[in-house]
Every structure is written in C-alpha cells, then in structure tokens.
Amino acid sequence: MRRIERWLTALPHPSLVVEIAAEHVAAARWGKIRGSLEAFAVEPLPYGAVVPSPVEANVAQPDEVRSALRKVFSRVPAGPGLALLIPDPVVRVFILPFETLPRRSYEALPLLRWRLKKSVPFDMDETVVSWMRQSGRDGNLEVITAVARQRIVREYEEIVKSLGAGSSIVLSSTVATLPLLEERGATLLVRMCGKALTTVVVQGTSLCVYRSSDMPADSSTLDPQAMLDEIFPAIAYFQDTWNGTIDRVRVAGVGAREHIFLRALSEELKCSVGLLSESDDARVLDSKAKDLMKQNLDGLVGWTLNGGA
Helix, strand or coil: CHHHHHHCCCCCCCCEEEEECCCEEEEEEECCCCCCEEEEEEEECCCCCECCCCCCCCECCHHHHHHHHHHHHHHCCCCCCEEEEECHHHCEEEEEEECCCCCCHHHHHHHHHHHHCCCCCCCHHHEEEEEEEEECCCCCEEEEEEEEEHHHHHHHHHHHHCCCCCEEEEEEHHHHHHHHCCCCCEEEEEEEECCEEEEEEEECCEEEEEEEEECCCCCCCCCHHHHHHHHHHHHHHHHHHHCCCCCEEEEECCHHHHHHHHHHHHHHHCCEEEEHHHCHHHHCCCHHHHHHHHCCCHHHHHHHHHCCC
C-alpha cells in the first residue's frame, strides 16, 4: 500500500482501462483479485491516425480511431467510468522543488502555473494540471506535476465519449506503468512507444527523473546508440541530484530487437538489465496479464496495480 499511496492513491480507480496510442487502441477489464484479467481487446490503427504532440492536434483521422475503438468495445464493453491512457508526448511531467505549497487546490494551482509557464510550449492558461507531493532526497518537499494542453486531452476524451463511454481519469501511458517498477534501490525505466522514448528513474517509491523525447525512428530501426545518448543526461542528473547509482534497468516497447537494446544497455551501464515484464511485480501476475505485456500493453497492466486491487 505504501507504493499506491505514493503514486496515485487520490485517484478514482475504475476496473476498465483504455489506451489510445499512435499504433493501436486497446482496452482491459480487471477483476477484483489483483492482476486478474477478465477481458481485453486490441485493434491496430493506420499510420497517421493518431499523431502524438503536446501542441498540435493529435487525432488526425477520428473516423479510423472511432472504428477501431468500436471494435474494442464490442469485446470489452465500456460504461460511464474508465481510465484513459494517452501518449506520453501529450503530457509533460515535472518534478518541482518547493519550500511550501498550499494544501488548497485553488491556492496551489496559480503557483504551479507560474512556475511552469516558461517550461512548456503553450499558454499555461489553456492547460489541465495535476500534481502530487513527495519527499526529496533530503526530505524536502517536491511536487510531481503533470501538464497537458486542455484541447488536446479533450480530443481523446471526445472520441471515447462519442461511443457512449466516459473517462473518469486520464493518464499518460508511462505514468500508468510506474507501479510495475521495483521499489527497492534505484530503477531506470527505458520505454519506447512508437517514436517516443520515455526515461524514468525511481528511487524506492520516489520519482526522481521523468523525461520524454521524440526519437528519429521507432524501435524497429532505431540505433541503440541514439537511445543511450538520450538516456545518459537523465542518469547523470539522477547521480548528481540523488548521489546514487542505478541498480537495475527495465526496458519496454523495443519489440523484436529487444536483445540488441538489452545488450547495449548492459555493456554501457554495467548493472542488471531486463525487460519490464521481468520486474518483481510482473513475475507474479497471471499468464493473461503477462501476455498483455508481451504485446507492449504494459500500461494496461500497470493500471491495475495502481489501485491495489
């Protein structure tokens, strides 16, 4: 329960989770027993149907997305409350140090908008902002803040709503996977989704680094060195700020070339490197949930662990 309290305890937790990604739409319904999968479905999307961006319109082909999602809902019926996972590039995540932050939302929100106004490529007045507190390395207050352009989030919500469903919570896909990471020592998550590379460092149950970048290619053709060049600054920042070293690496979304990326990371970082599906919590999941992770649907699996069901 400590992990859940740290991450997303204040959020509602519907049993149905839906993901709209650049390459697919998918849904999973979870049972009351932790990690028990009742039903799932996934449908591919044509290239260019969804183009993840923090600034520009994302749903370029709404009819194609709606058609694929309708097929998914025919196998996993949706209702008024679901968790909606959207692409990482849409949501910017920041870890902000504060001496104090008001507890009341209407007092805290203006301060967060002011701190972030020079860090995002859009007007903060047209954003949706969510945040939670955590303790930093020295016990100082840090605020994990997620920011997205409101009209872009609304594109995804409207697609779901047009099919008679409704989202009660919206998360970026990688944020949903975080409970799959070990809470002992320092863990580096390297996760590809399309051309988006998200790098996360977690120390115990504290989020230390979160970085999402657009890469020149997806994992099928990406040069492993390009991945290494992108994650090195995140590792250096963690080492300087937290005065620690990476204990293990978890990798997700690299497809058929996983052995190439795992070898490259292992040779450079000199620590334990494995797939996200090999984490402590992932290993104890049932076979159906593990199959989802093999299909790069780890966001759907991470969601069920968020709620501690």
